[in-house]
Amino acid sequence: MIHFSQVSKYFDGKPVVNDLTLDIAKGEFTVLIGTSGSGKSTTLKMINRLIEHDEGKIFFAEEEIHKFKPQDLRRRMGYAIQSIGLFPHWTVEQNIATVPQLLKWSRTAIRDRVTELLELLNLDPEQFRYRYPHQLSGGQQQRVGVARALAADPEVLLMDEPFGALDPVTRATLQEEVARIHQLSGRTIVLVTHDIDEALALADRIVLLEQGQVVQQGTPLELLTAPATPFVRDFFGRSDVGIKLLSLGMAVERVRRGEQVDGEPIPGTLSLREALSIFVSRRTERLPVVDENGAPIGVLHFSDLVAKGGLHEQSTATR
Ligand SMILES: Nc1ncnc2c1ncn2[C@@H]1O[C@H](COP(=O)(O)OP(=O)(O)OP(=O)(O)O)[C@@H](O)[C@H]1O
Ligand SMILES: [Mg+2]
Known part of the structure; x- marks a missing residue:
């Protein structure tokens, strides 16, 4: 063009x-x-x-x-x-x-x-x-x-x-x-x-x-x-590359499908960075994830976001 x-x-x-x-x-x-x-x-x-x-x-x-x-x-x-x-x-x-x-x-x-x-x-x-x-x-x-x-x-x-x-x-x-x-x-x-x-x-x-x-x-x-x-x-920026990478990914990419947990669900399209803030503000380790119709998809685990080395490799793998 x-x-x-x-x-x-x-x-x-x-x-x-x-x-x-x-x-x-x-x-x-x-x-x-x-x-x-x-x-x-x-x-x-x-x-x-x-x-x-x-x-x-x-x-x-x-x-x-x-x-x-x-x-x-x-x-x-x-x-x-x-x-x-x-x-x-x-x-x-x-x-x-x-x-x-x-x-x-x-x-x-x-x-x-x-x-x-x-x-x-x-x-x-x-x-x-x-x-x-x-x-x-x-x-x-x-x-x-x-x-x-x-x-x-x-x-x-x-x-x-x-x-x-x-x-x-x-x-x-x-x-x-x-x-x-x-x-x-x-x-x-x-x-x-x-x-x-x-x-x-x-x-x-x-x-x-x-x-x-x-x-x-x-x-x-x-x-x-x-x-x-x-x-x-x-x-x-070297230091917070991990956090920046999170803003590129969506909750649905890291969700453990089929799992269930109680709580206010987050949409699968939510960025992982926003999901991270929700984990922190709710002080919870697991969040239920739903699709655009509100149907459950699975559970997002805090550990899947912050696992050592996981940020980098998982984000790379999801693209
Ligand atoms: N009309 C001009 N006459 C002389 N020098 C200019 C003129 N327009 C731009 N420059 C110079 O060209 C260089 C690049 O300018 P430009 O405006 O493209 O930078 P920029 O990347 O957009 O910067 P910024 O992020 O500050 O907006 C600068 O050094 C600027 O001083
Ligand atoms: Mg400019």
Whole structure:
């Protein structure tokens, strides 16, 4: 879907993106991660030509991006960022409708789309449609930003720290919403973050950048369990890799099927990390696990999460 071939970008004579080759497959959720200044935002902005690259080639849908007019690219790619906010003197509806307006959608089509998107992002349409950005909380503004990026049903969604500066709870909610949108729509998403947990929670594939180059790319599990260099290992943190791995697994993967135990059941889709907190808060060693219909599946044992060496090997085995 998007392909970088030996792409470089220089600022003040220094390479900020350096001979970058990268493939982003259709429908994939790719997360670009790296330390501050590693070239993440520059890489993202070169995709929709907010920044022009100096060397190499970038392809979108098999065509070199220079073949597209920048405005056409931007219509086909939604773009959501933390810092550039909404147009302050436009209502929520007008903000979301920016691209549909450009595409000259009918009024009814725009209205319906805005309603649909507000519902998708858990904002009551009638309550929020005519508000102005200053009448929204930060989290609500960011939702509207994501809705705006999605408005014309773009083929690609580019997001640069779209949930930055949010409290952890709102952030988690928005992450879940974006994950759901990705599952529902199968849209290609490229998200920039420096939050490791966010990357682990959302990515099909993580690309770790440093000094404008790819240090390693792979599934979250690959980067955690087979770091290519000490830098990668340090970046993802040696000490709590086990805990991070737990956030990748689901209760159902470790359940002992057929067993029974009393207590408030947990859903099989619950992450092992959340299950761990439940074990701790309930001070119990065993939790009943149910499927989406509430039917018992079996029992999750605390020891199966924390057994020495078990974290690593079992998680690897479940993928
Ligand atoms: N317009 C510009 N002019 C000069 N230098 C720039 C410009 N934009 C970015 N840079 C430099 O390029 C490097 C990479 O910037 P970039 O914004 O891509 O980093 P980043 O990985 O997104 O960092 P952060 O996590 O802090 O957002 C930085 O050293 C930055 O100072
Ligand atoms: Mg950045």
